Amino acid sequence: MTLEAVDYRSPNAAQDFVKSLRETGFGVLKNHPIRQQLVSDIYRSWQDFYNSAEKHTYRYNVGTQDGYFPPDVSETAKGHSKKDIKEYFHYYPWGQCPLQHKDQLTQYYEEANTLAEELLGWIEQHSPEEVASHYSQPLSGMIENSDQTLLRVLHYPPLQGDEELGAIRAGAHEDINLITILPAANEPGLQVKLKDGRWIDVPCDFGNLIVNIGDMLQEASGGYFPSTSHRVINPEGTDKTKSRISLPLFLHPRPDVVLSDRHTAGSYLHERLTELGVI
Ligand SMILES: O=C(O)CCC(=O)C(=O)O
Numbered sequence: 001m002t003l004e005a006v007d008y009r010s011p012n013a014a015q016d017f018v019k020s021l022r023e024t025g026f027g028v029l030k031n032h033p034i035r036q037q038l039v040s041d042i043y044r045s046w047q048d049f050y051n052s053a054e055k056h057t058y059r060y061n062v063g064t065q066d067g068y069f070p071p072d073v074s075e076t077a078k079g080h081s082k083k084d085i086k087e088y089f090h091y092y093p094w095g096q097c098p099l100q101h102k103d104q105l106t107q108y109y110e111e112a113n114t115l116a117e118e119l120l121g122w123i124e125q126h127s128p129e130e131v132a133s134h135y136s137q138p139l140s141g142m143i144e145n146s147d148q149t150l151l152r153v154l155h156y157p158p159l160q161g162d163e164e165l166g167a168i169r170a171g172a173h174e175d176i177n178l179i180t181i182l183p184a185a186n187e188p189g190l191q192v193k194l195k196d197g198r199w200i201d202v203p204c205d206f207g208n209l210i211v212n213i214g215d216m217l218q219e220a221s222g223g224y225f226p227s228t229s230h231r232v233i234n235p236e237g238t239d240k241t242k243s244r245i246s247l248p249l250f251l252h253p254r255p256d257v258v259l260s261d262r263h264t265a266g267s268y269l270h271e272r273l274t275e276l277g278v279i
């Protein structure tokens, strides 16, 4: 079993893409409308940011979670004991951002949000009636004007050889939000866990866009769409000396959006962040 990239411009794109999401929790798109030049410009300018000491002046705000998270505070995935080998920056339109990077991130944030709304439309359109009847509102409406949607610029530094035994770039985890949109990173490493327990590589051809289901859509669809585990494995051989940059956009509904009988987006997020130990 491999993940096949779906051509965004093909007549069956919506159907094929949603089928892949249903079966694996992941869908991969090629020929999508997000400008690749913008993505590569962001990779380049953020490599400079991570190489500079300036990053330390943007340390994250504990209450609002925007800004730079250094390697020593990076997440420990649920059920893991070792911290991930990564540093990252949380960008929100209302949050801190270095001035010289603001235009690029603003543009990307908008383009990716627009595409996300369209893809949520595809998901809704291809949800069985019984599943869709439980959505409290159109899926694309859930993220409209949300100030919770988070763009994360991740940097996985070159391996130094002194990493903690068993530590990996990103331990197996599921995303908390509705869906995640992720341009193929500049280096491989992302893997997804299939139903049978096998880990497979997510195709990382430059220009692909990877979309995955998060826990909130799993919750809202009564489990029809699975929020699957994924991880980023460490590079080997000569790739060890390479940095990896990636740019997930985590689409979050407004906090008052009802996901299910049990949860609003706000109550769900709070529960999950408490488990993760970050609030
Ligand atoms: O870096 C990647 O390719 C994936 C990152 C990821 O899964 C996450 O930050 O939730």
Ligand SMILES: [Fe+2]
Binding pocket: 173, 174, 175, 230
């Ligand atoms: Fe993730």
